[in-house]
Amino acid sequence: MSPPAPDDVDAPEALAAFRAEVRAWLEENCPPSLRTPATSAEEVWGGRRATFPSDDARRWLERCAARGYTAPTWPRGYGGAGLSAAQARVLEQEQRALGCRRPLVSFGVWMLGPVLLEFGSDAQKAEHLPPIARGEIRWCQGYSEPGAGSDLASLQTRAVRDGDDFVVDGAKVWTSFADKSDMMFCLVRTNPDAPKHAGISFLLIDMAAPGVSVRPITLISGSSPFCETRFDGVRVPARNLVGTLDGGWTIAKRLLEHERSVISLMRDAAPEDTETLAAMARRCLGVTADGRIADPILRDEVIAADVDFLCNRLTLQRSREAAQAGRGPGAESSMFKLYGTELSKRRKDLRVRLAGYQGLGWDGDGYTAAELQVTRDWLRSRASSIEGGTSEIQLNIIAKRVLGLPD
Amino acid sequence: MTFLLSPEQDAIQRAARVFVRDQLPVAHLRALRDAGDALGLSRERWRAAAELGWAGIAIADAHGGAGLGVVELGLILEECGRTLAPTPLLSTSLLGAGALAAAASPEAATILEAIARGERLVALAHEEQPRFAPYRVATTARRADGGVWRLDGAKVAVLDGVAADHLVVVARVTGGPGDRAGLALFLVDAGAPGLTVERRSRVDSRGCAAVTLADVRVPATRCLVGAAPGDGAPTGADVLDRLIARATAALCAEMLGGMQEAFDRTIAYLEERKQFGVPIGSFQALKHRAAHLFCELELTRSVVRAALVAVDAGAADAAILVAAAKAKASATYVDVTAEAIQLHGGIGATDDLDIGLFYKRARACELTFGDAAYHRDRFGQLQGY
Structure with missing residues (x-):
């Protein structure tokens, strides 16, 4: 069975039809209770010891898995939906438009799956991919x-x-x-x-x-x-x-590229916090008579961080468009890992400074759950530019593989 | 698709690259500078560029242009940025032609056709303050007998003002400096009685003028856009805002080309220059700086392109994207070129090498239409921060 030529399914009329079909399916199958952002405790990771925050969450995973939507671009035979990159993008856009939660959060789908598809034997693909797509093995x-x-x-x-x-x-x-x-x-x-x-x-x-x-x-x-x-x-x-x-090093490096893309795509997809930086600044610092954030220096920091956030998001979008034109994640994933984590550190650091003394809370009385989260997120973010390859390693990769500078 | 070029756009950019390389290399700017050229550009080469369709690229077909948008104009300017090519694309093809296109007069149509042929240059005389402040206009326009307007005031930083055959002068009909309302656009000939145009030599060697208007008489038909035309027609400030938004996005494209060229030259130098017996590009301290610049450049490329596309599409968030693009491009162009000098070492600080010319142009571009701080503030203001 050969897949249809990409030109067919990616033609504008075909994509529009696919969009309508996906939207109708999501409307009918995504439980209304799952159309709000998930807290980390509500994420569904699957596995033999899977826990679900609700019956709806279990049903949502089962329905998506049955349709191949937990791993949309994988072949149908391995639990995917056999979608083209452009179709998968449409699916993602429609899920986002409806506010659907991810049915499954999975290192198997994001990292192992793509390298098994590329490097695994037929037997390994058949053994491991379908349980990953169904969320049965974590x-x-x-x-x-x-x-x-x-x-x-x-x-x-x-x-x-x-x-x-x-x-x-x-x-x-x-x-x-x-x-x-x-x-x-x-x-x-x-x-x-x-x-x-x-x-x-x-x-x-x-x-x-x-x-x-x-x-x-x-x-x-x-x-x-x-x-x-x-x-x-x-x-x-x-x-x-x-x-x-x-021969594992080649596979290891390819998996790291997928990991870096996933980290940055996830950050791009999820609103990083329920309260925007600007809203938090207004709440914590107050506003001037003409409605602006009262502290002009912190205001400029907030704006500069938002401008860079926008630029980073647009660059991810540009990279996705290039990928749809036929290029997989390459060394530019190092740029996204580097910039995404450094920017995230900057923004979380700024939040604690906006919060003032309330940003110093560790636990117990006198702090809201949201305030404590801001503090923990700030501290947690320090590791983000270390894990998955330090920022300095990413700079090395960019210098070598993108800029071609000598060793 | 926002970011991928269409085959037509790709062809425009490739043709521009060839023309710029052959006709407008950095050596062309140097030659004008060293000759002390008052115009700051070559009208002869501009006519050659006009034959490629540059001059009228954003002018409507009805007036002899190609009827394309700032995306296409930006692709040409990006290539011009790579060689610091001095052209009147911004002053004439975008700002001047844009103001004339907003007028309905037969004379404006005739001038537009001459612009598209590369025969006529027009500059926008708008700014009056030491830094960009679009509504702080004190130049007055008073109505006299017979519907004639009398203009008095002083303008600074008029791009290609010495070379221009006509000026489009922004003047205040009502209100005071800082008011958005009350601005109108007038067409004034270069030799008009009462008009003085003085060259101002700048670090980037580009044509620039200071202009004074002492009781300059302008007939009613040469009021291109009135302060309050009524019937829902755009006011002078509406047209000015639109022209500046388009020109800012287009300038960002030029800046992108300039920073990319300075970066490419720097990477080549890091590979070629040897110290301690090895290429200096093998030193991690320098690699990391180069990789940082690469990231900033890529981010700038994305936001500039998004701004250009949004402006052409008339998107709701176009103004926000233009502010973000100019804020980012201003900072990145100056950073990249300042680092380019440092990474080139001693030779980078000499006039023998072109790198310093890019640094100077970066500073001029940064301050034109508002610097990074101005546009960050605008980005916040537009979103109610």
Whole structure:
């Protein structure tokens, strides 16, 4: 079965018809209770131990999964809807227009899926993609290690072939939601004698296997989804090797590109806070007789941050249009990771300064939940330009791969 | 699609790139500067550009133009920005022609046709303050016998004012400086009695004039747009706002071309220049600065393009996007060119290299139609901050 030529489905009339069809489907199938922004506690992550904030949320996931809308651009045979990039954009626009929540928040859909489609065997795609799309299996990412941060390729977690299995020993750190996930896509060293980039493999590990242990990490902002994961003689079936033995670095880098795009797209899609910076400034600083934010210096900071936010959003839009014209995420995803996180830090820092003493609250009486969130978000944001590749690593990537500057 | 060029737009830009490279390289600006050229541009090369359709690109077909928008004009200006090409695209093809197109007189139509042929230059004499302040106009227009207008006042920073065959003068009919209401646009010939046009030499070597009007007589037919024409017709301030919005967006396109060129030249230099036995572009301290500039440039490109498209579409958020674009482009152009000098080292600070010319042009563009602070404030004001 070959997909229809892109020209057909992406023709303006075809897209308009598709838009009408999608809108009607969403109107009929998205429960009204799910047409409001989700708090982080209301997000649906799926997995064997999935929790749903409501029956509606469960129904919404089931309906979307049945139609392939949890992974719209994946082939139908693997649980997707087989949409073109332009159609997926229409779907996203219509969901946004109606205020529909994401049916599923999933590292499997965003990160693992795309690389399995590119590098996985037919058997691996058939085994792993459909449960990801249905939200049945939740995945976490095993990349960083206590001794391998920015220098990720120096990772030391060992996988040694033993019969039909690999035996894995080592530790991963910053594994988001490792304590709630069913499986981990993991970088392991399979050849300690090769140059560091050439001895790494991409392995899929069952978190329920004997020898896996998980410890949550507390950040400066308090409790976090981050964990440290240890492997002590964990046996992993050899069929869970993705790509070639010792060829995992290429897959690892591609997955990072998807991760960076997703981080920036998510930030673009979600309103970062329920109260805009300008509204918060008006509330905290008061307004002048002619209705302007009273403090002219902080006002200029708010405006400058909003101008850059707009510019960043437009650049994401430009990149998406280029992608629809046929280019996948390339090195520019480093620019979005860099700029998005640096801008986010700037904006969250500004919020705390706008809040004044109420921005210093840690917990307990005297602070609203929203005020405490502003403070925690500010502290949490400091890690955003470190995780997923530091800002300095992104600058290195831009200098090398976009600007072509010499090593 | 907002950001991808149509095949026609792509063709316009490619043709402009070739023409600019052959006819208007940076050396052309240097030659005008070194000769102390009073006009600050070459009328001969402008006529050649007019044959490509530049002069009338935004003039209606009925008046001999191509009837295209600021997006297309911006593509040409972006290429001009790459070589700092001095052309009257902004002063004549956009501002002057825009003011004339707002008038319904047969004379305005005739002048528009001459502009489209590249034979006539027109400048907008609008500003009076040390920095951009669109409504702070003190030049007066008083009605005398026979419907004749009498203009008195002084104008500064008139772009291509020395070269212009006509000036479009913004003058106040009613109210006081700062009032938006009461402004009208008048057509004045370069040699009109009572009019003095003096060249002002500027860092960017572009044509610029100070203008004084001492009882300049203007017939009623040469009032292009009245202060209160009535019947819902646009007022002088309405037309002025529209002209400035279009010109600001178009100037941003020129700035984009200039910053891209300065950046490209800097990256090439980082690869070529060796110190300590290696290319200086291999030093992380310099790589990171270059990568930062790249990000700012890409963000600027997006907002400038979005502003141009919004202006042509008459979008509701066009004014906000223009303010954002000019705020961003002003800051980025100055940053990129200042960094370009530093990254070039000693040679970057000499007049032998072109980089300094881009830095000077960046400063002039920054201050034209309002600097970054002005447009950030406007961005906030338009949204009720």
